[in-house]
Amino acid sequence: LTPDMEPIPCKPLFFDLAMNYLEMPSLEDKLESPGKKGASITGFVKGFLGWGGNK
Amino acid sequence: MSKETNTKEALVKAAYSDVNKFASNQEYDKAVKAVNRILGVAPDDQTALHCKVVCLMQLSKFDEAHKFIEKNRMNGTLIFEKAYCEYRLNKQLQALKTIDEAGMQPLPDKLKELRTQVLYRLEKYEECLEAYKDIIKNSSDEYEDERRTNLSAVAANLALDPNKDVPDVP
Numbered sequence: 042l043t044p045d046m047e048p049i050p051c052k053p054l055f056f057d058l059a060m061n062y063l064e065m066p067s068l069e070d071k072l073e074s075p076g077k078k079g080a081s082i083t084g085f086v087k088g089f090l091g092w093g094g095n096k
Numbered sequence: 097m098s099k100e101t102n103t104k105e106a107l108v109k110a111a112y113s114d115v116n117k118f119a120s121n122q123e124y125d126k127a128v129k130a131v132n133r134i135l136g137v138a139p140d141d142q143t144a145l146h147c148k149v150v151c152l153m154q155l156s157k158f159d160e161a162h163k164f165i166e167k168n169r170m171n172g173t174l175i176f177e178k179a180y181c182e183y184r185l186n187k188q189l190q191a192l193k194t195i196d197e198a199g200m201q202p203l204p205d206k207l208k209e210l211r212t213q214v215l216y217r218l219e220k221y222e223e224c225l226e227a228y229k230d231i232i233k234n235s236s237d238e239y240e241d242e243r244r245t246n247l248s249a250v251a252a253n254l255a256l257d258p259n260k261d262v263p264d265v266p
Contacts, residue, residue, distance in 0.1 A: 050256060053249035056242040059180060059213055062206035063153055065119050066146045071112040 104137050115147055124154040145170060149177050158184040172198075176206050183210060188217045205235070216250060225250045225263055 114130035128151045134144040152161035162181040175198045182191035191214045215224035228247045255262040
């Protein structure tokens, strides 16, 4: 009394690509060192060029 | 008084540096603890609130993340995060509503991708197929193969319906 076997479609593979877009917000302005270092280097370069230009 | 402000600022800065460190190591349980230290002294810090939502989601705590978004009235800003939680909590109609009612034109890429996955779960395969064709045409990232696999899944589902034509998959 077992019913006949019959083929059924398999569930297709489906990827979750939206999850890859989940990112932390930028913490750049919340962290001390990288921002300040960058500023002081550009400040130095600017100052240096400014000094060079005046001469 | 000013000393107190200084202590608070120092604490927040140190905690943010921890959040940054743990998140880049994908240690989100530790990152949540660091975020909680910030929220303990600055409960309205929007960046910290956002961080907490992302960490909870990375930990697959979608129900908690969703409630946290609503409790902190971030419905209007964290559209993607809110809709993604709803998608994972199997509230597809609500997820679609969240995305569409945000009224963003044009829809940012991440919301387009999510909306298309929601359409798949809602079995709106024809609309889903068109959406994938559009995304594939306009994107060039490392997930092209996965996206084409999804497109094939949509086509396979359409092919099961005897009333519909089997679409051409580009």
